[in-house]
Amino acid sequence: MPMEIDKLTAVHTLHKVIDHTDYNRIRLALQRIKQPIRLTLEDMRCLDVIIENDCWLCIDTCMNDRPIMAWVSFETSHRSGLNESVMCDLRLYHIHSGLVMGEVLENIGKALQKRLGAL
Numbered sequence: 490m491p492m493e494i495d496k497l498t499a500v501h502t503l504h505k506v507i508d509h510t511d512y513n514r515i516r517l518a519l520q521r522i523k524q525p526i527r528l529t530l531e532d533m534r535c536l537d538v539i540i541e542n543d544c545w546l547c548i549d550t551c552m553n554d555r556p557i558m559a560w561v562s563f564e565t566s567h568r569s570g571l572n573e574s575v576m577c578d579l580r581l582y583h584i585h586s587g588l589v590m591g592e593v594l595e596n597i598g599k600a601l602q603k604r605l606g607a608l
Contacts, residue, residue, distance in 0.1 A: 494544055494546060494556065494559050494561065494580070497556060497580075497582060499580035499581055499582055500581050500582060500583065500584055500586075501580075501581045501587070502578050502579065502580050502581070503578070503579045503581070503587075504576065504577075504578060504579075505560070505576070505577055505578070505579045506574045506575070506576055506577075507560070507563075507574060507575045507576075507577055507594075508574055509571060509572055509573055509574050509575070510598075511594060511597070511598055512563075512574070512575045513571055514598055514601055514602070514605075515540060515545065515597070515601065517605065518540070518601045518604065518605055519540065519541075519542060521605065522604065522605075524540075524541055524542070525539050525540060525541045526539070526540040526541075526601075526604075527539050527540075528540070528597060528600040528601065528604070529550075529600070530593065530596040530597070530600060531596070531599075531600070532592075532596050532599075533589065533592065533593065533596055534551075535549050535550050535551035535552075536548070536549060536550070536589075536593065536596075537550050537554075538593070538597050538600075540597075543561065543563070544559055544560070544561050545559065545560040545561075545597070546558075546559045547559070547586075547593050549583075555582075555583075556582040556583075557581075557582055557583045557586045557589075557593075558579060558580060558581050558582060558583070558586045558590055558593070559579070559580045559582070560577050560578070560579055560580075561577065561578050561579075561580060562577055562578040563575055563576075563577045564576040564577065
């Protein structure tokens, strides 16, 4: 995991469902692009995402790569098809990170589409 994320204390942890489209796009990128994948979220000032198999970490580049949130503990054992969503834990490391979590995931999708399209 990037930055040994398990050693950090989260402000709050949420159980979230990742839509199959988002999850599948990220898994495809992990197979095609060298890991870890670091993406700059163009529509979100100072936010980057570092993507690895077991952790998607959003960081604040204006604050020395301070963790903002992390998607971890992906539960894929129940999945019988690519059209099924995936449960995970979303760890929030900043008090206001919950305000942007949906927008971050949306921007990850945009950035990955652009990167995968260039391959």
